[in-house]
Amino acid sequence: MPSTVKGVIARSKNAPVEVVDVVVPDPGPGEAVVAIRACGVCHTDLHYRQGGISDDYPFLLGHEANGVVESVGEGVTDLQPGDTVVLNWRAVCGTCRACLRGEPWYCFDTHNAAQKMTLADGTELEPALGIGAFAEKTLVHAGQCTKVDPEADAAATGLLGCGVMAGFGAAVNTGGVKRGDSVAVIGCGGVGMAALAGALVAGATTVIAVDTDPRKLEKATEMGATHAVNSADGDPVEAIRTLTGGHGADVVIEAVGRPETYEQAFYARDLAGTVVLVGVPTPDMEITLPLLEVFGRGGALKSSWYGDCLPSRDFPMLVDLYQQGRLDLDAFVSERIRIDQVEEAFDSMGRGDVLRSVVEFDAARQGAAAGAAENTPEENA
Incomplete structure (x- = not known):
């Protein structure tokens, strides 16, 4: 059954964001529904609100996210409910000329979910960077999900989904x-x-x-x-x-x-x-x-496109560096906020007060713990 959750939208150019009901459909072939644990507030989200990306309002904002897979659609074999994932906005196709020549980080035909999330009245939403993670749940292509260690802090590791990966990769991959x-x-x-x-x-x-x-x-x-x-x-x-x-x-x-x-x-x-x-x-x-x-x-x-990253390769590596104390992702988390504080976070960003404000979702964090428990062998429970 489709889920109705709370999400943050930009309804029109430069209008303040709103917290509204969002209808998330069941995943179709190749898709996954992810319960969001944390999502960073990125300049790109502000650009969407300001009309700097396109005019396909209303937008469901948010894309720097860590979450837990809730359900998967037909044909998805490498994800299962309970997996902790960081979402990415360049799910590679594997068949375009860049992928076939061994450079999938340049993929020219990246994937997003085929179905649309909607408002309660049926109005289709355009998810920011194909993700839309300022919501308790979101629908993405399964290839946008990269499995990571569930023990790593969700607010810190979710930032790998955009800004941190873009910068880190610009130095290491591109430069x-x-x-x-x-x-x-x-x-x-x-x-x-x-x-x-x-x-x-x-x-x-x-x-x-x-x-x-x-x-x-x-x-x-x-x-x-x-x-x-x-x-x-x-x-x-x-x-x-x-x-x-x-x-x-x-x-x-x-x-x-x-x-x-x-x-x-x-x-x-x-x-x-x-x-x-x-x-x-x-x-x-x-x-x-x-x-x-x-x-x-x-x-x-x-x-540098997205730090010329390959999420399946780079996200787990950066999480490992974080857990080893060699990459201080915590330093990027300036504040942890509620879903109804995104507009204030944009103001803080504009003043240069923060590196990242991060929206945290309590229900999803509890769901992550439950999912991990379900996946624990009985002898270790």
Whole structure:
């Protein structure tokens, strides 16, 4: 039977979000219903509310989520009720030209659930990034579910579903940061901080945080950045060069998504260095660079899609690093909030007060414990 649960929607452009009844259908072929334990409040959700993604209102917001599989549809063999999962928005197809050439992280035909969740009056909802996890339950494609250790904190590990993976992967997967590298990260929001964390895990020895907000630079230093540069106080390109022996950084990660900061990244890298764009620009933005400079500097200019991640490979690995104390996901959880506090969380985000606010769902956490108990062998019960 379909379930009616509470969820957070954006009904129209820039309107305050609302907590409403959401009807979640039973899973169809290849689908799963997931009871959400925790879901981070990401800038992308705000962009949906503001109309920056599309105008397919109403949107069911939320996508950085950890949850427990409640039921699965026909043909799903690698998930079962009680599995703890982190949701992803790039369920790979396995058959497109990228997948067939062994690069599934570039999959050109990713999957979402075929059915739609609705309002109580039957109005179809557009789930944010195909997930819609500011809800007690959501319907996704089974391939959007990656099994993780149920003992790991749901609020922390759910952030792997978007921002943390995007930043970490920008450094490790796209940027290819190596032991001994110098790395500069321009923009120290949640994605930029995750890029810093990824660079440190990869063995970078010089890690430079660049931002205009002293609070973010202080946080970056707490998280391991070796240097902090306030670009409001002077030219960040010269500062990065000075901190790297006059050469520039081996890898520069642009986590803002603006022409001026991308240009800074371009000139702040060493010869044959790498620039990674992980900040998301708007459609109207353009950049002009001297072609001779592009040629003469060599190296690589890359964009990072979702940290070029393969969720089935990367999510469990990052959870392992977290549980080993080598990746501090807890540092990204600024506050834990209720489902009716999402609008306030957007305000906190706009002021730069938080890395992530995380919505927690008590009922789903209890369901997770029950699911784990059901899956425990009798002799161990």
